[in-house]
Amino acid sequence: MSTITNDDVRHLAQLSSLQLTDDEIAHLQVDLANILAYIDQLNELDTSGVEPTYQVTGLENVWRDDVVQVSDADREVLLGLAPDTAGNSVKVPQVL
Amino acid sequence: MSAISDIVTAVRGRQSTVRAQVEAALARAESITEYHALLSLTKERALARADELDGRIATGQDIGLLAGVPFVVKDNYLAFGAPTTAASKILENFNAPIQATVVEKLEAAGAICIGKANLDAFAHGGSTENSAYGVTHNAFDMSKVSGGSSGGSAVVTALDVVPFALGSDTGGSIRQPASFNGVYGIKPTYGMMSRYGVVAMASSTDVMGCFAKSAEDVELIVTIMAGRDDKDMTTLPDYFSPLAKSNSGLRIGIIKETLTDDVDPEVRTVTQNYVETLRAAGHTVDEVSQPLAPLALAMYYIIVPAEVSSNLARYDGVRYGRRAEGAKTLAELYGRSRDEGFVTENKRRIMIGSYVLSSGFFDAYYLQAQKARTLLINSFNDLFSQYDLLLTPTAPTPAFGIGENVDDPVKMYLSDVMTVPASLAGIPALNIPAGTSSTGLPIGVQVMAPMREDAKLLAFARSMEARGE
Numbered sequence: 001m002s003t004i005t006n007d008d009v010r011h012l013a014q015l016s017s018l019q020l021t022d023d024e025i026a027h028l029q030v031d032l033a034n035i036l037a038y039i040d041q042l043n044e045l046d047t048s049g050v051e052p053t054y055q056v057t058g059l060e061n062v063w064r065d066d067v068v069q070v071s072d073a074d075r076e077v078l079l080g081l082a083p084d085t086a087g088n089s090v091k092v093p094q095v096l
Numbered sequence: 097m098s099a100i101s102d103i104v105t106a107v108r109g110r111q112s113t114v115r116a117q118v119e120a121a122l123a124r125a126e127s128i129t130e131y132h133a134l135l136s137l138t139k140e141r142a143l144a145r146a147d148e149l150d151g152r153i154a155t156g157q158d159i160g161l162l163a164g165v166p167f168v169v170k171d172n173y174l175a176f177g178a179p180t181t182a183a184s185k186i187l188e189n190f191n192a193p194i195q196a197t198v199v200e201k202l203e204a205a206g207a208i209c210i211g212k213a214n215l216d217a218f219a220h221g222g223s224t225e226n227s228a229y230g231v232t233h234n235a236f237d238m239s240k241v242s243g244g245s246s247g248g249s250a251v252v253t254a255l256d257v258v259p260f261a262l263g264s265d266t267g268g269s270i271r272q273p274a275s276f277n278g279v280y281g282i283k284p285t286y287g288m289m290s291r292y293g294v295v296a297m298a299s300s301t302d303v304m305g306c307f308a309k310s311a312e313d314v315e316l317i318v319t320i321m322a323g324r325d326d327k328d329m330t331t332l333p334d335y336f337s338p339l340a341k342s343n344s345g346l347r348i349g350i351i352k353e354t355l356t357d358d359v360d361p362e363v364r365t366v367t368q369n370y371v372e373t374l375r376a377a378g379h380t381v382d383e384v385s386q387p388l389a390p391l392a393l394a395m396y397y398i399i400v401p402a403e404v405s406s407n408l409a410r411y412d413g414v415r416y417g418r419r420a421e422g423a424k425t426l427a428e429l430y431g432r433s434r435d436e437g438f439v440t441e442n443k444r445r446i447m448i449g450s451y452v453l454s455s456g457f458f459d460a461y462y463l464q465a466q467k468a469r470t471l472l473i474n475s476f477n478d479l480f481s482q483y484d485l486l487l488t489p490t491a492p493t494p495a496f497g498i499g500e501n502v503d504d505p506v507k508m509y510l511s512d513v514m515t516v517p518a519s520l521a522g523i524p525a526l527n528i529p530a531g532t533s534s535t536g537l538p539i540g541v542q543v544m545a546p547m548r549e550d551a552k553l554l555a556f557a558r559s560m561e562a563r564g565e
Contacts, residue, residue, distance in 0.1 A: 004451075012447040015454065016405060017412070019431025020443070031444055031505050032451070035397065038506045039452075042394040043460065045468050052466030053473060054300065056522030057287045057547070062329040073193030081193065083419035090415055095426045 004033050099259035100165055100313045104206075107153070107164035114146040114153070114164035114208065121166035121210050124257045131233045133242070133251040134168065137211040138177030142166070145208050160206030161320065167202065168261040170249045171212040172219055172295040175199050182295045183227040184217040186417045186437025196293030197328065198262070198304055198321045205320050213248030213261060217439045218408065219269055219297045221245050222511040225502055226441045233498070235277045236537055240495035243273030243511075246307070250277040253307040260308040260317050266297045267396050268491075268515025270305045271542055274527035275490035278538030280314045280557070281307045283515075284550050286522030287332040289318075290325030298403035299330070301396075301519040311557035314526070318550065332548070339551045342559035348374055348543075349384035349483035354514055360493040366531035366539040367489045374487075377563055381487070384479055388472045389517050395472065396516040397509055398452050398465035404442075405449025411437060444505060473521045476546075485556060486544040488514050490527045494537035514542055524550040528557055 009029045013020045020028070075088065084091040106112035122142070125134055149159050169175050172182045174192035181187045199209060216226035224232040224247030232247040234240035235254035242251045246263030250273035253261045263270040265283040274281025282305045289304050296302060304321065308314045315338050322336040350371060355364050371381045413419035413433025420432035438446070452461035479486060491511055501508040518525035524547070527540040545553035 009447070012450050012454075015450045016443075016446045017409070017427075017430040017434055018438070018443055018446065019428065019435045021435075024435075024440075024443070027440075028443065028447065031440075032447060034504075034506050035444065035448055035509075036451070038509070039394045039397050039448075039461065039465075042391060042398065042464055042468055045388075045391060045464075045471070047464060047467035047471065050467040050470050052463055053470045054466060056300070056473070056520075057285075057330075057332055059287070059330065059332070064326060064329075071194075077193045078415075081190065081416035083413065083417075092414055092426050093423055093429055 004029060004036060098310055098312045100162065100316055103165050103259065104161065104163050110153070112164070114149040115143065117164045118142050118146040118166050118208050118210060121258055125211055125252070128255050128257060130238070131235070131251050131255070132230050133214055133232050133248040134211045135171050135181060135183065135214050135229055135248070136178035138175070138209055141177030142208050142210045145203070149206060149208070160204065161316070162202060162205040162207035165207045166210045166258045167207050168211050168213050168249060168252050168258050169199060169209055170215050170246050170263045172215060172264060173199055173262060174293040175209055175212065177209065178212050180212070180295070181229070182218050183215045183229055184437060184439065184442070185228045186411050186413070186433065188418050190417055192293070194293055197290035197325045199293070201320055202317070210258065213246070213252060215248060216245035216441065218295065218442055219245040219264055219266060220404070220441045220445055222268065222272055222508055223501065224248065225498065226439050228439055231498055234495045237495065237535070239497060240537065241276070241498050243276035243491070243495060245269040247273045249307050250274055250279060250281065253277070253279045253309065260306050260313055262304065262306050264294055264297070265303050265305050265519070266301050267400060267519045268512045270307065271515050271525060271527040272491045272511060274307055275540030276495040276538065278529045278540070279307050279309055280311055280529065281305065281527045282314050282318060283518065283525045284318060284322070285332070285524045285548050287330050288336060288550060289321045289323065290328040290331050292325055292327040296407040298400040299407065300403060301400065301522070311554060311561045315554040315558065318554070335548055336550055339555040342552070342555035344378050346379045346484040346556065347482065348379050348381045348485045348487055349479055350381055350487045351386045351389055352383045353386055353389045354488035358492065359489060362533045363489045363491070363493060363539055367487070367541055370530045370541050371487070373560070377560065384483065384486070386475050386479060388468070388475050390513070391468065392472055392517040392520055393509060393513050395465045395468045395520055396512065397448070398461050399469065399520070401445040401449035402453050402462050403449070404445045405453065408442065408446055413437070441505070469520050472517060476521045476523060480546045484545070485553065488542045490514055490540040490542040494533045494539050518544050523547050524553050526553055526557055528560070
C-alpha cells in the first residue's frame, strides 16, 4: 500500500511544473492517496513472464521520406499565438 | 432512418439550400443554450461556406456525400471559425492555425461545422463537470450530467441540433455520454482514423469517433473519417469498408463480470432484455467470463495518467495559450501558467502520471499495468476465438446527478469501468441505445468487435436497427 504525504505532493508538483497553493496541496494529498489506493489492487495480479504492451496494433518504425513540407501555418500566424514576442522570437522572462 | 440522407437528398435535389440547413442548425443551437452544450458557434465561417457551396451547386457541381450537412465538433478538435479551448483556461483564446484532418475530410465531403461542444477540460472526466466553462446538462433531465468527456457533442446530437457530432474517446468518452443521452456513439479501432489536429490526451488509447441518431448515419460518417494520414504515423493502412449486410446467427458473448450487483438494477434489466432481443433476431448469446475486466480500470488509471503527464507537458504559457502575469523567472512562469490554466482533474492526472513514471515506482505501476494490459488483450483474443461480438452495459448507471460524484475522483472513475477494456485493447466498440430507466433516463449497451472489424460491428447495429430494436 502506497502512502503519500504533503511533501510527496510538493515534489510531484515540482516534477510536473505545477506551482500549487497550500490549499491545493492539502486537497490533492487526499485525492492522490485515494487514487493510489485504488490502482494498488493491480499489484495482486501475477504478471511474471508477461511482456508489456505499449502499442496495440503492432505498427513499428513508420517511415516517411525526409523531405521538407510546407505547413499550412506560416511563421507570422504561429508567432501571433505567442503571449509575448520580440521580432521573430518568443519572449520569456529570465531563465536563470 | 437517416437524418443525414434526408438533408443530402433535399440539398442535392434543390428542395433546400446549404444556407437554409446551416441557418436552421444555428437557430436550433441558439434555442438550447440552457443545456450549455456548446462553447462557441462558428457562425460567420459556416454561413460563408454555405454560400460558397450553394454557389457551386448552382453551377451544377456535386459537392459531396455530405452536401449541406451541419455538424458540431468537440472543442478539442482544431477547427477554424472559433477558438479551440479544450474547455481549459490555458487555451482560452487559442485560435487554431490548422484544422484536424478528419474535419478537413468532412468539409471536403460538403459538411459544415457550425460550432464547438463542451467537454471535461482536456477530455479528463466522465461528466463534463470538469469544464472550465461550466457543466453541460443531460438532454433528458436538466438535473443530471451529460456524461463525458464528450458531453456537449452527445447532447447536441440527442436534441437534434445537428445530425452528427464528433467526439474523442480515450476510455469511454464517446460511448458513456452516448449511453447517457440515448444516441449511438462509436469508438473505432485504434488507428482507424487520423488524430492529427486533435488535442492529445493518452496517445496509446486516444481515438476519434462520432455520435448520431442511427447506426446508418454513424457508418456513413465513419466511412468519410477513416483512413491513413501521413500526418499521423499511428494510423493503420486503409481497411474500412462498410458491409452490405450483417451475417445472421452471430455468436455473441455477454461478459458476466459486467452484470454484478454493483451495477444499477435497471441497467442490468435493460441489458438482459437486449439479450432476449438478440436471441429473437436469431443470434446466439452465451454468458462468458473475463475475470480481468474489473481490473482494467486500475490499469487504465495508471497508463492514461502517465501518458497525460507527458502530453500535457507542452502547455507552458510560452509559445501559445494563456500566460500567468508578472512571473519573474521562466520556472515561475511555467508553474503559475499551468496552475492557473488547468482544472483540478488535469492536475490530479498529471501528478499521478508523474508518480507512476518516477524512478522507484515505474516497475510497480507503469510496467505492471502494461503487462496486465497484455493479459487483458489475450483474454479478448480468447473470447473472440469463440464469439463474433461481445456485449456489456455501456455504463454501470444511467446519468447521475450533477454534483453527485465531483468530490470523489475514484467514484467518478468507476463510471468508465465498462468502457476502458476496449480502449486498452484498441478494439472497436459501439454504444447502442437500448432502453430507459423508470425515470426516463436513457440506458445503452456496448457491443465490441475484434480489432479492424468495425464494419462487422456497424453492419450488426444496422441490422438490429432495421428490426426496430
